[in-house]
Amino acid sequence: MEERLAFVEEAQQPLAMHPKKFALWLFIVTVVMIFASMTSAYIVRQAEGNWLEFDLPDILWYTSGVIVLSSITLHWAYLSAKSDSLDQLKLALGITLALGLVFLVGQWYSWVALVDRDVYFVGNPSGSFLYIFTGLHALHLISGVIFLIIVLISSLRYEVHSKKMAQMEMCVTYWHFLGGLWLYLFMFLLLNH
Numbered sequence: 001m002e003e004r005l006a007f008v009e010e011a012q013q014p015l016a017m018h019p020k021k022f023a024l025w026l027f028i029v030t031v032v033m034i035f036a037s038m039t040s041a042y043i044v045r046q047a048e049g050n051w052l053e054f055d056l057p058d059i060l061w062y063t064s065g066v067i068v069l070s071s072i073t074l075h076w077a078y079l080s081a082k083s084d085s086l087d088q089l090k091l092a093l094g095i096t097l098a099l100g101l102v103f104l105v106g107q108w109y110s111w112v113a114l115v116d117r118d119v120y121f122v123g124n125p126s127g128s129f130l131y132i133f134t135g136l137h138a139l140h141l142i143s144g145v146i147f148l149i150i151v152l153i154s155s156l157r158y159e160v161h162s163k164k165m166a167q168m169e170m171c172v173t174y175w176h177f178l179g180g181l182w183l184y185l186f187m188f189l190l191l192n193h
Contacts, residue, residue: 024170028177031140035181038136039188042129046192052124056189057113063106064186070099071179074148078172084162086155093152096175100145107138126193133185137178144178147171 017025045051077092111131114120119127151171154160160168 018166021166021170021173024174028174031177031181034136035133035185038129038133039185042133042188043192045125045129050124052119052126053193054114054117054119054126056130056193057110057117059106059110059113060186060189063103063110064183066099066103066106067179067182070096070103071176073099074172074175078168081155081160081165081168082162086158086161089155089160090152093148093155097145097148097152100141100148100175104138104141104145107134107141110134130189130193133189137182137185140181141178144175147174 073092073096077089077096080086080088080092111134114127114130119130121128121131148171151160151167154167
């Protein structure tokens, strides 16, 4: 009888993940698949010819720097939450939110710069792809900004701290993913336009 009890006591806990984190990872995988298929389509269509060559707007360099900086400030917010530095948490989340909005405004101005260069959504596929890449990423970034607002409101209510990190961890994961996705798209466009 004791051997059976010893065996039961040594049973290991199954691996578990917060259901919302699991859903987030499924969503991220879906977004990766969408952008992977779009970049593949870009390469295939570019090889067919009739491809307009143009320089990418310079503002994309700045928005890339802004998205990297926003990841740094969000990591600061994460570390602040882990150490219960709640004033720093709120400040870092506010700065990250502002940088996210600056990024979105910069993306808008990149479209203005494209129109100034006679690159339109309708017309040559090279311009269409650029509008779709930046627009779809901006749409996902808007969802990230909304997520940041939700976490900021939660932090103002003292609902984000070292003992309650799930929402913060999900926000950080998603935001870093969006930053990495943007850097991938920007490098892809630099190398393939």
